[in-house]
Amino acid sequence: MTLDFDEGDELRDLRAAVADLAGRYGHRWFLEQARTGGTVQELWAEAGKAGFLGVNLPEEHGGGGGGMVELAVVLEELGAAGCPLLMMVVSPAICGTVIARYGTPEQRDRWIPGIADGTLTMAFAITEPDAGSNSHEITTTARRDGDEWVLSGQKIWISGVDVADAVLVVAKLADAGDSTLPGSGRRTLRPALFVVPTGAPGLSRTQIPMELVSPDNQFQLFLDDVRLPADALVGSPDAGIAQLFAGLNPERVMGAAYSLGTARLALDRAAAYARDRRVWGTPIGAHQGVSHPLAAAQVEVELARLMMLKAAWLIDHGLDAGTAANSAKYAAAEAVVHAVDAAVQTHGGSGLSQENGIGALVTASRFSRIAPVSREMVLNFVAQHDLQLPRSY
Template identity: 45%
Template sequence: MDFDLPESAIAVRDGVRAIAGRYDQAYWDRCDADKRWPEEVWRDLVEGGWTALAIPEEYGGGGQGLLELAVALESLAAGGAGGAASFLYLLTPAFGGLTIARHGTEEQRAEFLPRIAAGELDTCFAITEPDAGSNAVNIATRAVRDGDHFVVHGQKIWISGVERADFMVLVTRTIPAAEARPRVSGFTVLLVDVKEAVADGTLTYRPIPKLGTNTVASSMVFLDGVRVPADRVLGEVDQGFAVLWDILNPERILAAAGGVGSGEMVLEVACAYARERAPFGRPIGANQAVAFPLARIKAQLELARLMTYKAAWLWDRQRPCGAEANIAKLTAAEAAWQAADRAFQTHGGMAYSLEYPVARFFRDARIAKNIPVAEELVLAHIAQHELGLPKSY
């Protein structure tokens, strides 16, 4: 049993940390306040090859795996980006790059992967619907075959990054849920040309005002007769559930990596303040009431990191990783939230001032307990599948 990171992951950690070090908290505060994609950071990452890590070498990528992608995301978050880092690695490197590399046809890989690796093509992912959140089996967005195309009607919600995406990885039903036997059959995953559909008016979207993570918009998406060529099916028609889990498990693992990195960054900020603030003649960090909660968060983050790396390692070897991915997401989200909460408490009244980044940490960390899957559903999954308890939902 070897707990050393491979040399490839160490190189990723150091390289991404170097890029993160070029941008201070004020930069991320401005991007968040202006609701602006961190284009400068994204360009640096693309030019260094740090977004194409998991794309095979023959398509211009690094030929590495989800572990290296998770380390990159963790390093960017820990280096200052915090919660904003997750979207830089989820939207295109994972939802586009990983999914097409594993499930695309040779023609699809040749068409899309070199452009993703070069930073010339961006993607987003659309599964959630107003009446089908975490219960993906009940999605109603319908794709109907029409000659050499599928025609799609439906509505999605909380779709992040659609405003800058070239293509959308879209989860549809080609067999309605009420007719599917078994219920997990009848899914088809499509690659939708967003720009083309917006231009012809069959795809529209409306950003949702939200509390945090404002470096990327999250939108309502309306699909009204979007035509998708049949050769842009990812995986097999009606058998898209296998593709779906190869999207959702990496999403959980990368979300966990972002939580670990964010927690480390927030903990560093809190400890720096605890070392410097001395209202009674000695640093407040000398008080156990301040120090012990911070020390406990450090322990939680180390445990979450171990499970995150294990889950990524399993996925790279195409071994079952559902339990590990869920546990990593659960523990990392909780540790990141506790870090933000204790940073707020450590800063006292100054945490309420926007002169400090603590308010942004607080806003961004809270949503991780709900996405990409609510912690209650993670616990229900663990109870049923790992403990053998009766299904509760």
């Protein structure tokens, strides 16, 4: 078997086309939207019309027929231009993947074309206030009432509900009961996934104030006896865990792509400044105290990209991508934190000026270590699955 690390002309052309579109908007535009209460819907619509948002979705439903490799490339290039689209992590990557793979023909016809061209956006809701990273403890329930489903519960840290047409909600079936793994005392999650229109009676939201400079908002959701038709259930409740992870591994890959784009933006800005800024007649980039942190961050970016592309390739080929997807997310989060920190330090005081825009990346980069899965939970996964160490929780 030959390993080929050449992306090829198609991916290079895709990168160039996305970079061209994103370059017409850029980081200043992105920050202006964030600081004035604007949205990225103009760019979202253009990206959808160009076929970038649905590049991973089936052609027969309006998508590009590609996979996670192509979708990750799109988000990375958007981020490198300073205008990442966070809802790409959610709408086409998680929701689009799950519905395309497990939805009924009617569900695919109804939702996938709009997700693919950007005319429809779907949010994703799994995290709960009292469960956090322990998804086995979710309490949002779905019970049958005649031909309908009734959902009750709360969700938190749900992105983009204000721009979404529907939310893919993870609940547990009320009649499934709580089961535990033998000898462990730990609960097992038996999830079911439901498409909930954002205008459904009983569904309400509260925006969470954030220190994050971003036009994408976070919400807490309340489901108070939300009634849904029978066809709101996606796939089979008996295969819910497989359906859930079909979306979570792509989420981790896209989280990595988001981080890598931001890291590239920070390093590009810092390198340009270090080449031009002269102190005592010498460009500051000539000094190892400046150049080495930037170079080390660049190495981390390149390594993280390799793991991201590997994870995306595994997903696209139907192979186990759990370790690769988690490792990619971890590596990219570390890379962006180090890249942004080095970029701020390179700029000195101006690195925290609002005019420069680098300072706004500090919180965004730090958030990458927390979402969509914390670095600690990634390390737990690797310790248990790759090193075969005892589970600590």
